[in-house]
Amino acid sequence: MLRICDLSKVYGRTVVLRGLNLELKDGIYCFFGPNGSGKTTLLRIISGFEKPSCGRVFFEGKEITGLSPQRIVKMGIAIAFQLPRVFWNLDVEQNIFLACMDKKKVKEVVKTFRLEEDVKTIAKKLSQGKIKLLQISMSYATNPRLLLLDEPFAGLDVGNVRLLIEILKELVGKKSMIITSHRPKLLRGIANKFFEIRGGKIAGSYENPT
Amino acid sequence: MISEIFTSAFYTAFSISILLCYRVGKILNLSFASFFTLGAYLSILNPLLAIPFGASAGFILHKLTKKLSIANATIFSLGFAIAIEEILRIYFRTEYIILPVQKITLFGEMVVGSHAISGLISTAFVTIFLCFLLSKKSINLRVMEEDLELAEIYGVRTERLRLIVLTITGTLIAFLGSLHNPGIVYPTLGWQYLIFSVIIATLANIFERAYLFAILFAFVITCLPKFF
């Protein structure tokens, strides 16, 4: 499904990714690693928000390196940012509607993410945790085949973490996902494989979180 | 060529003032247009009057905008500019006033006398400012340009520095307005000089050493018509 060849990313003098190779089949994958190891950068490159310094990315056999984020979303890859980016002056319903342009789908997504109480709330008035959920629900609403979740559990309380895990469990076998997290153990039983990223490279892959 | 040099010195001083206000004072000072006009009107009474009036206008502008964001401060300066223009319009009660222009001969070239004086004053200002930039004291200015909050943490008295910048540039522009006799004075006179200088300042601001590039661009732009 996703193939990454020799991917490198350099900011000025700092090398963030150095020759990363990866081939993923359909499934759910967890990336973990220390702060600054390049997880976010990798996801941003896959979703088109960052151009790689060199290397190529293929999705379902087609090259997507250097395409604009809008094109990549339409091809079926959606990203939920680590720091949420939503439409601050629009309400939750409108936010999700913009992602799918389908009233029925909005109702369904709102129900899945338990945002019913807040459908008419302006995004900037939501709590941080709700904003995070909204961000994830928006990327989910674009109906992607590959969903990239960057630190989905950061900033959520226990209840919402449990809710999110339930949602993820339901998606097992239906959607492919790449999830980065500092708490890989949460994804036990959900993720098919765990990759450790260190110094901009895959440092190891595991069947179970350690 | 001599008159072009005077003119480019004049525009250099004007655009350096704009750059200083923008980079240090965090305001795109549109009031300069009316400070200039204020000076031009005061020159009818006495050119030296422009100094106290310019200084106090700059001071008032600083006091009223010191807590505003860059966009709001700029909008305020626009309102302030219009207010000064209207006061002038009401006080002098004429559409325009014609002033006599004297020409003098310098190195075999006819030059408008007042332009020579404003050019010399501008050159003096630019020279002093460049010397200041080379001195150690300019570090405060640099820090403030980079980051206002950081400057405060390092103990730079940012508010006082802003006051000094706005007052000195205000004085300079009003004084230049009173010296740079264009032959006719009307309430919206200053805008054309402001626009020209803003364009120079915008081009210069692209570069790290904006102040030096302001000199270059002012010279190039004023001398360009000479070559066509």
Next chain:
Amino acid sequence: MLTKILLITLFLLFPLFLGYYTTFIALISIILGILTISWHFMEKEIGWVSFGHSVPFGIAAYLLALNPTLLFLTPFIFLIFLFFSFFGRRLFPFATFIASIALWNVSHYFVLNGKGGEEGFGVPFSMSLGNLYTLSMALLLFCYVFFEIISKSNLGLKIKAVRDDEIAAKSVGIDPIRFKIVGFFFSTTFASVAGVLHAVSFSHVSPSVFSPFYALFPFVVSKISFDKRWACIVGSFVIVSLSHSLSAFLPETHYILYSVVLMMIAVVKKNAENL
């Protein structure tokens, strides 16, 4: 919405029966009302504050005066704003303002076939006041309804999304530049319609169409109308009639009002990013 439209129509019909001078003042207010509503869309929906809406307004007026066939150029005026949008939202107001002042100064030197310059150009055709009034009124109502519908439609929602966060827009598949262009296009096109009407009603175009009076008019009116679209029409009537009725005692009264509103807004709206 229907009641609002009805009320506005009644309000606009009223001056038709009040004699030539009043009708003329009302006509100018209507024309500047179109300008204000187009500006209001730009600020509220697209999120760009322009202090240079006199640019499309004045350019369209000049094009009409030079040669009416040149009006085919008006749909491209948005390119000017698109260019200035590269300065960023913060500097956009001032970039457009400087552009309008620059045009104001330059247009004094614009001479063609011995005409133009400070005097300006005559407009090649004229219309009776009644007809012009009805036409402008219809266009104002159209403009109002058009923007009201757009801002409630999916297109409007996407434009607002781009206003709020371009990166978020990209992440759900909305092309920010495309919707910015569409928005700018609507706004500048209606501003140029206002410019054409203005030129016809004075049957004359002079450099003053680029003056700060027109450049800042929509901003001031929109602010004193508390950012309500329907109130912009009323606000436009208020400022135009104030400036005309007081001009006998105090020339250019509106500028005093402008300066007060500008300074007030700057102080009151403390931490507003887009004002």
